[in-house]
């Protein structure tokens with residue numbers, strides 16, 4: 008369906024919004040923690056700055072491409088209809104030029120001042136989110152976000168490879184944590200926005216399998232997340248601050264997921280989604296504290 012777009016002048020805020028700044032900030036926190044956990048001492052300033060810049064720029068480029076590819080469906084949903092490209096304030100060409108500038112500068116920064124492995128893995132994250140998830144999976148299967156979640160989960164590994172130049176099992180555990188966290192994060196929001204997704208004909212789980220089924224899977228993935236979060240402690244990667252902190256955060260997530268399934272009120276799904284963001288943010292801060300203040304039993 009063709010939607011007529013009203014031509015309005017774009018402001019810098021439109022370009023900022025297209026980068027999904029809050030999402031990218033949380034991705035960068037997970038990358039920073041990956042860097043810190045890989046270092047026994049201070050992180051080299053060049054690796055720290057160029058690494059965060061490059062990962063941030065390529066993630067932002069992926070987010071801008073998402074705005075271009077999804078412009079048609081964005082016009083159909085209350086949450087997204089006012090986005091810069093959907094609304095026509097930024098043209099497809101302008102957005103793509105912006106994405107290419109971000110992508111190329113980010114890749115060059117990683118290649119020149121960090122290392123090639125990190126540049127290639129970060130680029131793979133961009134292709135995973137902008138190419139595989141946005142262009143194909145999102146419209147193809149209700150498991151879209153489970154598979155696509157891998158792209159958003161990769162930053163802790165990127166932080167680690169930025170510092171060490173190699174892949175290690177420890178950051179892969181952090182990737183596994185974010186990967187397991189993504190379904191309850193997104194499906195809680197999708198339950199709240201189920202009618203929007205149905206209207207835009209996007210096969211998100213609550214649309215294809217119903218809200219009750221999705222709530223069950225939010226709960227099951229939250230249980231899985233609680234188990235996966237124990238792994239850093241069990242393999243000796245993290246100590247007591249992490250064990251206590253992550254257990255408390257996971258108890259909170261279980262409370263919301265259980266309430267969503269068995270005692271839901273109208274706002275429970277949105278509250279669960281909001282909690283998921285606090286959960287991941289604090290979890291990574293706790294990992295950082297634990298790294299610098301190791302307390303063993």
Ligand code: HEM
Pocket residue numbers: 029030033034037086140151152153155156157159160185189192193196284287
């Ligand atoms: C395939 C994986 C993911 C999907 C489908 C997804 C989906 C979403 C959606 C639809 C929103 C709402 C955005 C809005 O209100 O405009 C959102 C918000 C958010 N997501 Fe995710 N997400 C995913 C992965 C991640 C990851 C890996 C992170 C960070 C590590 C993350 C962090 C956030 C944050 C911080 C917000 C709040 C944004 C804001 O308030 O502006 N998400 N997510």
Ligand SMILES: CC(C)=CCC/C(C)=C/CC/C(C)=C/COP(=O)(O)OP(=O)(O)O
Pocket residue numbers: 027030031034062065066067069070073077087129130131132133136141145158159161162
């Ligand atoms: C290089 C690298 C690590 C790239 C990862 C990039 C990235 C920005 C991941 C975020 C995941 C996310 C917000 C998905 C929502 O997309 P959606 O299209 O389902 O949500 P929307 O409807 O809000 O656009």
